[in-house]
Amino acid sequence: MSESQTLYAAFAAKIDAVLSALELEGALPPETARGNVSIEPPRDPSHGDLSTNAAMVLAKHAKTNPRALAEKIVEHLQRDPLIESADIAGPGFINLGLAPQIWIEEIGAIAKLGEDYGKSDTGAGARVNVEYVSANPTGPMHMGHCRGAVVGDALANLLEFAGHEVIREYYVNDAGGQVDTLARSAHLRYREALGEDVGATPDGLYPGDYLKPVGEAAAQEFGERYKDAPEEEWLAIFRAFAVERMMQLIKSDLALLGIRHDVFASEAALQAAGKPEAAEAWLREHDLIYDGELEAPKGKAPPDDWEPVELPLFRSTKFGDDQDRPIRKSDGKWTYFGADLAYHMQKAENADALIDIWGADHAGTVKRIKAAVAALSEGQGEPIPFDVKLVQMVQLLRDGEPAKMSKRSGNFVTISDMVDEVGKDVVRFSMLTRKPEAQMDFDFAKVIEQSKDNPVFYVQYAHARIRSILRRAEDEGIAPSAAHLDRLGEHDLALVKQAAQFPREVEAAARAREPHRIAFYLYDLAAAFHALWNMGNDDPQKRFIVAQDGELSAARLFLAAQIGQIIRNGLAILGVDAVEEL
Incomplete structure (x- = not known):
């Protein structure tokens, strides 16, 4: 096995060579x-170290039954000195038991590759546009966005990490x-900054203290020029001014x-460039848009003032929707859907694949x-792969009770509040401890709890323990060494087997577009x-520093250091720092 090739890839190559x-x-x-x-670990570790379905999936091509083909595959595999056992299970799965040397070599591979251990070229440099957050620029980031x-x-x-070129877009x-x-809300705060008593925030405007600095900045920028001016004179100016300040706040949060993010794409700029018109023209050319009357609201009598209006409609029903959807409103302005079409067309011009991260309330538009x-x-060539990941909301709790709102925002808990209280790493890891499509609770008390039930702490504690034992060993004059890794026992190598799954977990998570799998893996590795x-x-001979046995201690310390490396690599994917001590 090559020093730079990790275990699962190496044995996949061995299987491939046998099939050839x-x-x-x-x-x-x-x-x-x-x-x-495929080649993967068996569900039951007692069945061996690796399992392959080669005979199961290829028997039909070979015009034979899976067990007969498995016997031929096993005959070849048994010639390999690194394979101690090759057994046929069930209808034709092949379970392999590997020589201890394999796992010792894998420890060396982790040490050699370091920060690159687990990296993959499966992405082959494909450009993937990942659009996330994209909150309206009307206030600070809150838990609905987090x-x-x-x-x-x-x-x-x-x-x-898996070899793609990524464009991060907002x-x-x-x-x-x-x-x-x-x-209008910013103009109210502008008048307040100029000394006017504006009273309570009128209905329909945004409350919250976060707009006060915007009003103060506008007062410094414009003086009293727009204090009593009619709205048509200042609305566009204050729109641009407030959006710019809000985006600064959002980026800061x-x-x-x-x-x-690498790119901040403006809807206003998109429309100014005529992109929605271009999208509409192409869709009309291909009979995917027509002028028709929007149906009356279903399930109830239409309002008294409702009347049918002819609008440009996208043929959504052709793709399974329950009705065709307008791309423009009756006043000629673009609907959200119409503008979104053009925006995605723009993204597709510079990417090989698109991924959107949306709130679960957008499920109906997917x-x-x-x-x-x-x-x-x-229309630009081959249809571009496009995936939408739906993320459920998070319920904020404090000791099981709903968390209080933020004065800064007016009616919600901000990301700034959360990070100030529990820290960036706790917030990030916690958000990835469940599948994004599943509901989750975020309890401020539990996410900082120091117990096995708190995955954030449990993984961080594993890394801190490793760093602690390495510092202690240094104080005692014992250095980690790969010279005597053959002294490692069955329990030590069981940990290596868990560690060796990291590269395949990365590839599987990247294929599925599911980063939470890395959090799950890290928890299992920490366990x-x-x-x-x-x-x-219970047994001093199983400690990482074994009294009077420098060789075994050095080998176990070397193993511990590599486990720490994998934890750091996995946490880096999640955007979480690995702590030195707790």
């Missing part, structure tokens, strides 16, 4: 497709009615979570926006490390 040999022998047809052949922000940022990290919704409301993107990107550590409480 069987083709030469005539046991398999030439150029048999092997894409579904989970999607963390999932999107961790996914971007994961895809880069879509600034600065062309809708909400920014007019923002402008996201930075508290370690979140960055099918039609996917259909529209497929149609539009087909395996803590279990080995705890064995030393």
Whole structure:
């Protein structure tokens, strides 16, 4: 096995070589497709170290039954000195038991690759646009944005680690009615900054203290020029001014979570460039938009003032929607859906694949926006792969009770509040401890609890323990060494087997677009490390520093250092720092 090749890739290559040999022998047809052949750990560790389904998926091509093909594969594998056992299980799975030397070599591979251990070239440099957060620029970041922000940022990290080129994008919704409301709210605070008693915030405007600095900045910028001016004179000016200040605030809040974006795409700029008109023209050309009357609201009598209006409609029903959807309003302005079509067309111009991170409340629009993107990107060549990840909201608790709101925001808990209280790393890791489509609770008391039930603490504690034992060893004059790794026992190598799964977990998580898998893996690795550590409480010979046995101590310290490296690599994907001590 090559020093730079990790274990699962190496044994996948061995299986591939056996299948090539069987083709030469005539046991398999030439150029048999092997894409579904896998090699992975058995579900039951007592069955061996690795398992392959090669015989199961290729038997039909070989015109034989799986067990018969498995016997031929096993015959070849048994010639390999690094494979101690090759057994056929069930209808044709092959379980392999590996020589201890394999696991010792894997420890060396982790040490050699260091920060690169687990990295993959499966992405092959493909450009993936990941759009996440994209909150309206009307206030500070709050918990409604936090989970999607963390999932999107961790996914971007994961895809880069797996060999993709990633574009991190934020879509600034600065062309809708909400920014007019923002402008009016900022103008109110502007008048207040100039000394006017504005009283309570009028209905329909944004409350919260976060707009006071915007009003003060406007007062410094404009003086009293717009204090008593009619709205038509200042609305556009205050819209641009307030959006710019809000985006500064949003970027500052996201930075508290370690979140960055490469591109901030403006909806207003998109419309100014005529992109929605271009998208509409292409869709009309391909009979995917027509002028028709929007149906009356279903399930109830239409309002008294409702009357049918002819609008440009996208043929959503062609793609499984329950009705066709307008891309313009009756006043000629673009609907959110219409503008979104053009925005995705713009993104597709510079990427090989698109991924959007949306709140679960957008679930109803997924099918039609996917259909529209497929149609539009087909106009530029092949339809571009497009995936939408839906993220459920988070319920904020404090000792099981709903958390209080923030004065700064007026009616919600901000990301700034959260990070100030529990820290960036706790927030980020916690957001990835459940699948994003599952509901989750974030209890301020529990996420800082020092127990096995708190995954954040449990993983961080494993790394801190490793750093602690290495510092203690240094004080005692014992250095980690790979010279005597053959002294490691069965329990030590069981931890290596868990560690060796990291590269395949990265590839699987990247393929599925699911960064939470890395958090799950790190918890399991931490559990395996803590279990080995705890064995030393009952048996001094199983401790990482064994009295009067420098060789075994050096080997176990070397192993511990590599486990620490993998924890750091995994936490880096999640955007979490590895602590030195707790």
